[in-house]
């Protein structure tokens with residue numbers, strides 16, 4: 059899409075600029091339709107580099123739908139249509155010239171339910187780098203696998219069982235394996251869609267700790283139903299309601315002094 063040809067929407071509420079830094083990902087006037095039904099309405103939002111941005115809001119408000127716009131996962135849903143302008147480092151990710159497979163290596167994804175491949179732990183991590191030609195020999199394979207598992211905080215737990223199935227790990231370990239798999243192809247952005255919703259509190263705490271470490275090297279966007287989790291892990295929070303972005307601001311501000319009544323109502327538990 060040509061930047062000039064896009065009708066500039068009125069800015070949706072609250073997208074403060076990031077202290078003069080260009081956003082890593084930026085959307086302007088993004089709309090998503092499933093058939094005739096509009097699920098996302100004119101969303102304009104900046105996502106800062108090396109920050110964790112949390113998407114919160116009542117069930118069905120469009121958090122996951124908008125998240126999936128950011129690496130074109132919605133392309134895989136036949137009835138789904140996306141319009142507007144979404145950019146990664148200033149480049150239109152919906153431009154015809156964009157290779158979607160490459161885009162998804164730059165913007166990786168971790169899903170709600172841990173979904174390791176039915177392969178060994180080693181193969182789960184090695185698969186992506188191998189198909190993208192990043193592995194040339196055994197030494198680089200081992201380096202990528204160890205490095206990714208270390209960064210995902212899983213190496214010590216699995217280093218003696220790399221040939222055993224990934225599906226044999228606990229739920230929390232499987233989710234960290236999926237994070238290792240995402241990291242292995244050197245993404246710049248990691249999208250996480252409720253990554254802890256299938257996990258117990260201890261496994262959740264480990265993932266949250268990991269998210270905090272990962273933001274040093276990656277830009278992270280997380281959809282969460284837990285306001286406590288958003289408050290713990292994110293620097294910025296975006297509140298969605300009925301497909302609209304109501305407000306996006308520093309997490310502390312959102313939880314202590316939101317601008318909008320709807321945000322206030324949601325965070326104080328009056329609806330949602």
Ligand SMILES: Nc1ncnc2c1ncn2[C@@H]1O[C@H](COP(=O)(O)OP(=O)(O)OP(=O)(O)O)[C@@H](O)[C@H]1O
Nearest residue numbers: 092097115116117118119120121122123124135283
């Ligand atoms: N594949 C799909 N086909 C048709 N409608 C869909 C599809 N996925 C989502 N929707 C609709 O789009 C709207 C937004 O859904 P979405 O899952 O993005 O919301 P959400 O805020 O992530 O919800 P939740 O918190 O319950 O996961 C909902 O009305 C939902 O029913």
